[in-house]
Amino acid sequence: MSKTNKDISKRIRDDHLHMKTAIRDIRKLIKEEVKPESFTPWIKNLQKILSYFNTEIHEHFELEEDGGFMDDVLKLKPQKKYAVSQLKTEHELMSTDLRRIIKCVDEAGTYDEIKKINLTQRIRDFLDLLSVHEAEENLLLEDLYLQDDGIAD
Ligand SMILES: [Fe+2]
Ligand SMILES: [Fe+2]
Numbered sequence: 001m002s003k004t005n006k007d008i009s010k011r012i013r014d015d016h017l018h019m020k021t022a023i024r025d026i027r028k029l030i031k032e033e034v035k036p037e038s039f040t041p042w043i044k045n046l047q048k049i050l051s052y053f054n055t056e057i058h059e060h061f062e063l064e065e066d067g068g069f070m071d072d073v074l075k076l077k078p079q080k081k082y083a084v085s086q087l088k089t090e091h092e093l094m095s096t097d098l099r100r101i102i103k104c105v106d107e108a109g110t111y112d113e114i115k116k117i118n119l120t121q122r123i124r125d126f127l128d129l130l131s132v133h134e135a136e137e138n139l140l141l142e143d144l145y146l147q148d149d150g151i152a153d
Contacts, residue, residue: 005068009141012069015060016134022053023127030120039111047105050123054098057130061091064137073140080140090133097126 026049034042064070070084101122108115 005072006145008063008067008069009145012060012064012067013138013141015056015063016138019056019060019130019134022049022056023131025049026053026123027127030123034111034116036111039116043105043108047102050098050102050105054102057098058095061095065091069141069144072144076144077140083136083140087133087137090129094126094130094133097122097129101126 026046029042029046029049032042065088070087073080073084101119104119104122108119
């Protein structure tokens with residue numbers, strides 16, 4: 001891996017750490033018990049946090065796809081071709097999913113217990129997939145680093 005790609009690799013890992021904190025914060029927020037009178041501020045807070053997160057993950061996915069990381073995996077670990085295509089598919093799935101979730105949050109309107117349960121479950125599913133996805137990428141990154149460090153230039 002080139003020096004530049006090592007830097008990108010570090011940025012991706014830093015992003016992952018940062019996103020872990022964001023994921024924890026979102027999980028905490030959706031776990032909160034919400035009374036009808038506090039539904040509006042709660043949903044506004046969720047709206048804000050998810051819209052920020054949306055920007056963040058798009059930049060992150062772009063960096064992973066176009067920054068050289070996935071190309072390096074294909075070059076150095078061609079046997080991981082399927083894993084890379086799976087990761088890209090998941091990027092698309094998660095982008096669509098989050099966009100739909102945000103639309104639901106935007107249109108949430110007034111308090112409704114069932115609506116809240118369904119919405120928080122969808123967010124939980126999204127975060128679960130994202131966490132597994134990031135863990136998979138961390139393993140690939142680790143794998144690339146180890147291989148690279150073992151090779152003398
Ligand atoms: Fe990713
Ligand atoms: Fe990632």
